[in-house]
Amino acid sequence: MADCELCGAMKVSVRHVKMGKAEVAACARCSDKMNLGPQETAPGLARAQSMAPRPAYSAKGKKGKDIMLKAEKELVEDFPLRISTARKAKGWNQATLGKRMAETVNIIKSSENGKRPTDSVLKKFERVLSITLFEYSTPSETRRLDGGSSRGMTLGDYLDDLR
Numbered sequence: 001m002a003d004c005e006l007c008g009a010m011k012v013s014v015r016h017v018k019m020g021k022a023e024v025a026a027c028a029r030c031s032d033k034m035n036l037g038p039q040e041t042a043p044g045l046a047r048a049q050s051m052a053p054r055p056a057y058s059a060k061g062k063k064g065k066d067i068m069l070k071a072e073k074e075l076v077e078d079f080p081l082r083i084s085t086a087r088k089a090k091g092w093n094q095a096t097l098g099k100r101m102a103e104t105v106n107i108i109k110s111s112e113n114g115k116r117p118t119d120s121v122l123k124k125f126e127r128v129l130s131i132t133l134f135e136y137s138t139p140s141e142t143r144r145l146d147g148g149s150s151r152g153m154t155l156g157d158y159l160d161d162l163r
Contacts, residue, residue, distance in 0.1 A: 006030040073134040075122065084112045086129040101128050 001011045004027035006019075014025040017036040026036055076082065087097050094108040101108075101124045111117045111125070122133050 004030055006034070072137060074137040075116065076133055076135055079116075079122070079133050080112050080114045082131050082133060083125055083129065086131045087112075090129065097128070101125070 002014045002025055003010050004012055004014055005024045006026050007030050009027050009029075012027045014027055015031065016023050017026050017031055019026075019034075019036055026034075030036070087094070092100070094105050094112070098105045098108045101121075103121060103124065107117060107121060111121070125131065126133050
């Protein structure tokens with residue numbers, strides 16, 4: 001006999017069940033009410049999970065790829081201009097482009113006015129208009145902050161100047 005952690009009932013028989021990612025002691029009434037009993041998985045799903053390949057681990061023991069080595073593409077700054085010129089080159093109005101992309105005219109208008117749409121809409125623009133909106137990012141300016149060979153002024157140098 002124990003206390004139910006869900007409803008607070010005292011000195012009742014409890015069973016340990018999973019609730020989310022935690023394991024709690026729940027009475028039979030709470031278990032039935034919240035459907036916390038053992039969950040059965042479909043036979044096909046259980047078989048697929050048991051046959052699924054294990055994730056590959058790198059030599060360091062961490063999962064996945066090193067994200068620092070991945071070159072990331074960014075949206076170009078002149079995407080509204082590219083979209084509107086490509087649309088006009090095909091001879092389409094905004095409504096026609098919206099129908100071909102299965103998007104509303106308002107999304108087309110706002111994108112051409114400079115409001116950034118979602119990535120999925122941007123990919124639709126690329127596919128339908130045959131344009132490139134994402135490019136690899138490159139640093140625009142590289143500057144060294146410490147230009148001189150001196151070490152700069154320290155707190156000790158400042159105190160010496162005060163004396």
